[in-house]
Amino acid sequence: MQMPVHIVAAGGFVENDKGEILLVKTRRGGHWVFPGGQVEVGENLIDGLVREVKEESGIDVEVSHLVGVFSNTATYPGHSGVKTVPTKVMFDFVCEPKGGELATSDETSDSRWVRKEEVLDMVLAPALRTRYQAYLGYDGSIHYMDYVTKPQFELKLDRKI
Structure with missing residues (x-):
């Protein structure tokens, strides 16, 4: 049996005191998304999320609480020498802005409140829309979802734990 390989990522719903949500626009694809990304080797989820939000948007954050855990169990051909993109496990957290200035990066072409x-007028990817709706419906229980994004979005499991 081959050892399983997963991509671990963290996403941030950063809400300011005006009730606005931080979005960034990706350079690759030009889509509006919530800041976040893959956790690096030797890095914990919270440090990885704080780093990703800062890198992508210029905003410093404090991570508040977990709202959802999501599995993208689709595997599909990768790019740049990656044969197969493995299952992704994503942890979504609510974050509070603590400073910094809106900026862009090598990965983002825009950032805004x-x-x-x-938000749902700008975020079009079905998986991200589903995760945002879980954030909006947060009631103290952690949302868990299993979905695939390719060949098309399909929600396979949706429950609270």
């Missing part, structure tokens, strides 16, 4: 009710 968006009114909470306008």
